Amino acid sequence: MEQINNVMDLMNFLENIEYGWVDIDKNIYINTEKGFKKKYVLQKPEEVIENKVGVCYDQVELERLICKNLGLKFNTYFMVYYDAKKLYTHTFLVYEEKEKFYWLEHAWELNKGIHEYLSLYDLLKDVKEKFQKFNKLKFMDLDYLCIYKYKKPKAHIGLKDFYKHCESGENVLI
Secondary structure (H helix, E strand, C coil), X not given: XXXXXXHHHHHHHHCCCECEEEECCCCEEXXXXXXXXXXXXXXXXHHHHHHCECXXXXXXXXXXXXXXXXXXXXXXXXXXXXXXXXXXXXXXEEEEEXXXXXXXXXXXXXXXXXXXECCHHHHHHHHHHHHHHHCCCCCCCHHHXXXXXXXXXXXXXXXXXXXXXXXCCEEECC
């Protein structure tokens, strides 16, 4: 892995990672969700680097490792909207520096970058609004939108176990 000394180096490094996923048999998928629910497994950060692919769940784990190595104060979040027809989710990493909060985003192409906020509340509110707009959830019932602060999950778990892990984290109210 190339030398990463700060978050800008990290963002540049993440440009080597394409949005995609790896299944239980180590097959790589780019720009498709076919089979995702049944076959997806969470990669180790080293595997994301090697495979050069990852969905937000995978990329956040790579970001977690690097931010930890950089000595940053950070947390990871799982946003989920429970709809009767479909489950909408996103994971992201937030770090704090000099009394400001930063949303580090690479996987969500539309919002790629480092976004600065004066408070965690403002950050989470903004991500929630972008999530709602992106997923066209105009009449979203906020009772079905949850944000969980979650700890590092085990590698190679499937989608259901990953969701279970995230949902066992701290429910953040905004």
